[in-house]
Amino acid sequence: MLERLTAADVRRWAVVARAAFAARRAEIDALNVFPVPDGDTGTNLYLTFDAALDAVRSRQEQRGILGEATLEQECTSLGEAMLLTARGNSGVILSQLVRGFAEAVAESGAESADGVLVAEALARASERAWKAVTHPVEGTILSVSRAAAEAAAGLTGLGEVTEAALRGASEALALTPAQLPVLEAAGVVDAGGAGYVLLLEALARVAHEDGPALPTGAVAFGDESSLRRRPDWAAHGAVVQPTEGEGATARGETLGGAGGPAYEVMYLLADSDEDRIETLKHTLDALGDSLLVVGGPDLWNVHVHVDDAGAAIEAGIHAGRPYRVRVTHFGDQAGRRPASDVAVVACAAGPGLAAVFTDAGAHVVESGPGRRASAGQLLEAARDAHALSVILLPNDRDTLLAAQAAASAGEQEGIDIAVVRSRTAVQGLAAMAVFDPTLSAQRNLPEMISSASATRHGAVTIASKDALTSAGECRRGDVLGIVGGDVAVVGQDLLEVAREVMRRLLSSGGELVTIVAGEDAPHGLADDLARWVEGGHRDAEVSLIDGGQPHYPLLLGVE
Structure with missing residues (x-):
């Protein structure tokens, strides 16, 4: 039994987790509540982790610290890499869990992590994941992460912390069908939550040094016999929704369209803290749509679409010190700009769709079930567009969070990326049909969003x-x-x-x-x-x- 996790142990945890995702990705894919062959939650989790480990290795080789990174460097680099390699909504949520864990380790300054620090890191991971979702839903990976953190709280030994976290997550995973009727009806547990259980099981194995008799193990989430179907589900008219842990994402399908918010408000915010940022998010969420608050701990980037621009700025004043404030009225944008001012990046699941988007002037990223584009791929395509502003068309409901992650990362690099929430290819085609390369992004966005949402x-x-x-x-x-x-x-x-x-x-x-x-x-x-x-x-x-x-x-x- 290990007493503390070193940087080498964290590397091993990541490798063991990747192997677990590789071995059981088809099983997790099968948990998708839709009986259609595009469920790829397990594949997304595996590809997210696999690409992140490759990115970390490459980055450490360049810095000359491969195999010699500190615990803080190991955790932080993995968290940063996963945000850009995240595929699908489940991959984005998992990246936030890893990011939260890394933040707690980094803030401690410890050279190795004992049970107390690991328990604190699991709590921070859950907190970060819940904050990443504007309107969270119980019965998802969020519930599983919270249960793991609560089970580990107050414990001290590394072994008992990892055992308790795994047990709590497993029990919470088994309860997800009771929390979401659509899971109960399908006879499955939440796919994203199942992935998090695998991650914690890998951690427990490393802490136990691969001992053959772990006190607890992952729920056999592929076994439908233990889950009872609800026979009157169809009669009640329940609606099937994709549930892989994303809960609900930010609103805003009709932003800037008919009846949508009139103003785009953006500013940088300094001299604030997490509590005031959380209050700011709630305030802005009530005021409008298309909300993004990213960054920290010293500087945040705020973006929102509202009707009351003054109230949005006043909320920033209460939260800290806003500067570089920019307010844009959608209806007042006039004049024409060179074509290089704005570009479109569109996801396409087939060669014919790719050709149509290319002919319409978009930069195309191959993305579809089983090979969905990562946030990093979308960000790279936005960079390659060489435009002042980029409009991103995910064209798939399970790529929305990755697209939003790419937009957040782009803001940190000074790339202006806006996401049109096109959930299918036909909505993306509708948005592309009204795109005018001679107009600014602010002029194009309302029309594209309106066209997509009206399809x-x-x-x-x-x-x-x-x-x-x-x-x-x-x-x-x-x-x-x-x-x-x-x-x-x-x-x-x-x-x-x-x-x-x-x-x-x-x-x-x-x-x-x-x-x-x-x-x-x-x-x-x-x-x-x-x-x-x-x-x-x-x-x-x-x-x-x-x-x-x-x-x-x-x-x-x-x-």
């Missing part, structure tokens, strides 16, 4: 497993119709299901229909659906795209 979206795919959905039970191989992110139709025929999805998307009208064919779409499927739309909706213009995206034979959009 109703759907998809057709094949069920990858048996499951209970809000449209009833499905079997592996069934055709699933998805409307607005929820399984709405279960059938056997691709075209029939596609027609029903389109019928629902067009139920309240529509002027432009976009049909994106995937790599597995049967020949003629998209054309047949287009003819059906044109026959019944003569006022609608139909656009066909050979997207080449995996997993989804059809992506559908209606504007």
